[in-house]
Amino acid sequence: MQPDPSPSLTASGLNLIAQGMTIFDHNLRLAVCNAPFQQMFDLPDALVTPGATFRETITHLAMRGEYGPIDDIDAFVQERVDQARNFEPHYMERTRANGRTISVEGSPLPQGGWVTVYTDISHTKAQEALLRARASELSEQVLEHTEALSATNRQLAATVTALEEAKRQLTQTEARTRLTTEMMPAHIAHVDRDGRYIFSNRKLNTVMPGRPADILGMSIADVLGDFAYGRIAPALTRAYQGEASVAEFTDNASARRIRGAFTPDGTGGVYILSMDITEETQARVALQQTRRRTLAAQMTSGLAHDFSNLLTIILGLQSKLARLPDLPDEAGGLIEGTLSATRRGGELLNAIADMTAGRAMRPAATEIATLLGDVQTLARSTLPADLTLKVAPCHFDGQFLLDPGMVKDSLLNLILNARDACGVQGQITLTASAVHDTWLEFTVTDSGPGFSPDALEHGCDPFFTTKGSEGSGLGLPMVYDMTKRAGGDLKLGNGDTGARVRLRLPLRPAPRISGALVLLVEDEPELRQHYRDMLTGLGNAVIEAAGVDEAIALTADLPDIRLVLSDVNLGSGSRTGVDLAQQLAGTLPVILMTSLAPSDPLYQMASQTAPVLRKPFLARDLTALLQTEAAA
Template identity: 30%
Template sequence: MAGWTPAWSCSASPTGARSLRQKSAGFSTVTASGDNRRVAQQQSRRRAPFLGLDSREMILFGLVVALLGSTVGYVLTAWLGSAGVVEGALIAGCAVAVAVFILLLVKPSPMPAKKVSSHASLFFSLYLPAIGLVAIASSSDFARLLPYLFWYYPLLAYSKFNNVGKLGELLERLMIGGPIILLLVYIVAHSEVLEPDLLGIIWAAVVAHTAYIILLDRLASYREALADARARAEEIQRGAETLRQNESRFLKVMHEAGLGLGMIDMDGRVAWANDTVTGWTGQGTIISRPFTEILSDQHRQSWPAQVRLLQGGDIPRIQFEWTVEAQGRRRIIESSFFLARPTGTLPGGIIFISRDITDVRELDAQLRQSQRMDALGRLTGGIAHDFNNLLTVMLGSAEALKHRFGQETEERELAEIIEEAGERGADLVRHLLTFSQKQMLRPQSISAASLVRASILLLKRGLPESIELLTNLDDGDWQILVDPAQFESALLNLTVNARDAMPASGRITITVVALRAKAGESGSVSGDQVVVTVSDTGEGIPPEQLARVFEPFFTTKPAEKGTGLGLSIVYGFVKQSGGDIQIRSKVGEGTDVRMTFPRYCGHI
């Protein structure tokens, strides 16, 4: 819905993300935050590039530098002759070992970078003290120790950021302790040459060593914090994304559920509502408008008291049926209202869930009506049957009496009056039997349009000039199975009713259309059908009378003008022919009577 931002929409702050996660628990797509963060931390530590190099390139870079260093070192010591045989061999051995590590990394199926890294680190953490000790043993010159001491520092930094776990810790300790041990060994081994200047240098080296380790630690914890923050940001981003998806899924469900959903704020205004509600009210957006505006008078008056009861906890929900009129359609809505107490940053209000029960109510009414008509039909049929037996006796006796008395006697005249009344009674009984669908029918397979065409003259004869009779007959020559005489009598009944509803002037339209069954449907009534409609532009029928017009003897006409049997006869005939009849009317606009007959494809 345009402009609608739910009060609980996404917030980018960490706290916001946490509370959102709780709210989306129903969709359970966000995993436990602790685990998430650990995984993300590890990922970002592994992924964190150093000088734009990934871990494999970094090891390679380090090893190449080491190879160059040891090769140059070897060449220099050999050239200057400053190192002994063992030291020279160790430097050469180092160059070979480093070359092997490089090969392991670059060969066609290389060893994993992590493995080469830990092997190389272990090698150097053992190699450096070893060669340092050899240097101490071979010379008292402190400068001889320096090339090996310096190697510790890049190695220490490399190992700190790349070797994790127990091995990482061990290597770190070896590299922190290595220079100290070498210095101590040097001091003990060459105490005789220790001059104050040299001691000062050693002292400065120890201070620098300590400062370097502290600095490195700081750097590591900064990197850790950075990784942590990055992991957290990623987690929040993932949470927000999941939440956004959940929210759009929820909104989709909300808008397409066919239910009217919404919330009323504490001031009684609509805070939000889905499109279904807006569609019902037909008043454009109802957001921010007082909710009572869309209620009917009756519910508007009782609304404040009900809300008080709800807020006071006296009732768990407010529930009622109400009607809205929009686009000329009256809908019956069933609504339930629940209290939503404020939580955290979310304001409280009243949530409502509503559904349109117009169709349900209409179906109910139709069912009740057809049950009523069935019961009435059975009753009428029973009475008519017994009455018919009595009339047969009466008519037979009147006939016998007629023959006993001579022509033009008063007795014969009385017998003829009895006979006449008996025949009128028999007519009435026939009508009642038609209504109760017990009439003897002589059905034929015939086109409804042709039947209407054949009846036009007869129908017109009963209509004044002020009433126009139009036809629209297009049944594609589909056949229906009906008694032609009864069909004509039904049309006559309907046009007479239409005529009576248009005392001044008006128009009657008889329409016949062929209605093809929708795909998937079968059976006679829901299959192909022929629909015959008689419409007029008369005064219409008030809703309270509409439900009763098919009842026998229901009439609004004076006694001499109507018996109230016309529509009951039509009803009985249509039903007995396997069809259906419906009447729609609007006061002041007119009435449509729609008869539906199943298409007949057999032969009679």
């Protein structure tokens, strides 16, 4: 694609105009000027560079004597600045310190700021003076000078027409640029050397909720706040020094993961591209955890097999030894201790197998209050009489996509750990809350002694335990593993009274359909027929597509589509159901289905993009993902 030559052509055209021209924006900073403007006033390069302030220019001219003798330059400059802030259309003529006479004509722009044209009219003024002095004697020369003046006026009119055309082209170019940046799913901005925004699309509060929309002229430090600005300041500093850089951080105000790219503009400013990469980060974390699990499974499977055989041999030999006659009295205790240790080794092997093999995630529409009630019921019977479990009331409307079994297992594990820390009395508290519409956060706190420094650092490491021989060291690692595979995070800490564990999972509302129009995307005709019958049996109307492009076209043409059910692997093209779900993110709920193994990278990517059904599945499995409600 060829670059748009309009900006360079416009600049060349402006430089050919005899008049000087400037455009200042609504923050009194230079946006555009041409070469005759610099030549007319003999200005240094710094004052004709975009971003130079109106105050700097007026101060320079006043100190050089452009306006004649001035008693108080600061007051003079301030008066001019105040007039510029209350800008009105004007035309004036003034004689400069060098004796030349110029006309100054200014007009406001619709988007703020103004355009000014400077014309040297010394020759015209000389003609007018000559006409006045010799009008009675030189009528013939008067006519000639009048004709010359008319020609000058015609030239000036032609120049004004050219300036109007240049203004129109500049406005169109700016409009095209702004439209393009507004269509990007990212915040695009330009800051000057002082860290003030001189350009921005209206996407900052979309990428980083809670920030203002109109930020032109504002400081980037004030707009982002101390925390976020502190995270990007090193990268921004490198960009000011001429080095392109990238920074990633989690915004504490919105809990979003943000990536910012900083590019020097060559004139002392920096271009900034900011994107919300929360979902990308969740998928990346889950994929990394899956790879770790795969490596752990490969390393432990052979060892576990051999170790299991050894334990079997030990059990057999000890059983035979126990049946031998005439054993010393102390042999019975030693044999029983050996058998007990061997059986514990077998239990440990089973726990390792559960952690490395795992099971597929099974998200379902889940009510948070119901889930917490189930956890409270299950945990109550395991707690001593003087150790209470308090479940704080939660305020969630509707249902959310979770694997309820894994969440219950994880919360029970955390509660049992808290029980072991508290002993026979105390209090355990379980809360659930939404964090900026991005995360579902479960917090378990207790009144025990809290985590030791070693536990805070290694608590999620396999086989680390503070319970001595009573602990396997696999409880928290299994919770950590499940949370990471779901795209979430687990944090250990200490509160005011004891330990605190925060478990975060992606907050995804469950789709709501009832008698809805469902788009079915499946490339195999026989399977398409099967799933169509399943959907219609649930009371839904169905429209079909065989590939991603066809599905995208249907969603654009049929606004009544309420849900998309798509296979992950679509043989009709190179694009997958994951691509479809990512393209429709935020516009339509998507459910993916696949026969891929949970360890497959494409399955992991799919599970972080949308709910996934493992093939083959039944109608009740699909129903578990849908929250139906009676038609109003």
